[in-house]
Amino acid sequence: MTATSTPRPDRSAAVKEKIRGVSQHLFARDGFDATGIRDIAAEAGVNPAIIIRHFGSKERLFVETLDAKTSWAHALEGPLDDLGKRLVRALMSGQGALHVFGATVRASGRSDVRAYLQASFAEKLVAPLAEMLDAPDAELRAHLFAAQVAGMMFALSVYDDEYLISAPAEAIVELYGDSLQRTATG
Amino acid sequence: MTATSTPRPDRSAAVKEKIRGVSQHLFARDGFDATGIRDIAAEAGVNPAIIIRHFGSKERLFVETLDAKTSWAHALEGPLDDLGKRLVRALMSGQGALHVFGATVRASGRSDVRAYLQASFAEKLVAPLAEMLDAPDAELRAHLFAAQVAGMMFALSVYDDEYLISAPAEAIVELYGDSLQRTATG
C-alpha cells in the first residue's frame, strides 16, 4: 500500500461519465436496438469492452442511463381535485419524459428493462398517488390511475397516434383529464 | 397463358401452415426476442432458411402470426351507454388477447411491429369507435378511449401490475369502466 497514493481520483469516473452522456444521447435518439455498443464506444472514444466492464451489460447501461429522467413529483403536488388535468398537462408539455418512456417500452423485451419499468411505475407514480388519495379504495384507484396515464403515454410515444399528437392539447387535457379525475376521486 | 393451368395450388402450403402454428405457440410463450428462427425451424422440423424465404423476415412472420387474434368486434357491439364496462370486462376475461398484446409491445422496438401496432389500433379499435359515437368530438373521444384501453392492457401485460392482476375483476370493471365511459360519452 503506497502511502503517497493520490486521494483516489477515480480516474475511471470521467470515462464512465463520458459513456453515460453518449449513451443518453444515442439511446434517446435511436432507441435501444438501433444503438450498438460499438456506436457508443466510437462516439465516446473508448473501447467497446470497457463499457461492458463498467456497466455489466447493454441492458443495464440503458436502464441506468435513462433512469432519473422521469419525475412525477412536480405534477403530483397540488390540489387533489385538479389532479387529472394537471397530470395530462404535464404529460403533454414535457416531451423529454415521453421520449424516454417510448424508448423504454420499445426495449421492454429485455427483462431488466421491463423490471425497471415495473419498479418505476410502482415507486414513482402508484405509491405517492396511493398516499395522497384517502378513500377506502385508494390503492386500487392509484393503480388504475397509473394505468390510465400509461395509456396516454403509450399512445403518444409507442404507437404514435398522429391524431392525438397533433390535436390541440387543451382539448385532450379537458376530456382525458376529466376522465382521469374520475378514476382518482369518485 | 395456359388455359389448363392449375389455380396455383401452392405446394408448400402445408409447410407454411406448420411454421405458422409453431411460431404462434413459441412467440406467444417466449416472446419475440427469446424465440429464434432456429428454434421455430427445429420445432417445425424444417430448415431455418425456408422460414425466411416464405415469410420474408422474422419480424413479418411475427406480425402475420399474431395478427387476427385480437378482435374488438364482439366487445364493441351493444348499447352505447354500457360500452366502458363491457370493454373492460372483455379485456379482463380474454387472457389470450392480452398475452398477444404484451408480446407485440415487447417487440415494438422493431419498426414493422410498431407499424402493425399502429395500424391495428387505428383500424380495429379507433375507427369503429369513431363511427358509433356521434358527438361532434367523436373522433377525438375515440382516440382517447383507445389510449385508455391501451393503458389497462399495458398495465396488465407489459409492466405486469401485480396488484391489478390479482385484484377482483368486478371492482376494476366498475371503476375503470365508469371512467372509460366518461371518456366516450361526456
Added chain:
DNA sequence: GTCTATAACGTGATAGAC
C-alpha cells in the same frame, strides 16, 4: 421451375487472455 437443404456471411454482445 418451384421448393428445400447446406453452408456461409455479417453483426451483435460478451468473456478471457495479455
Added chain:
DNA sequence: GTCTATCACGTTATAGAC
C-alpha cells in the same frame, strides 16, 4: 484497460431435389 476470440443471431448465396 485493451485486444482478440467466441458464440448466437438473422439472413443470404449456392446448389441440390422434386
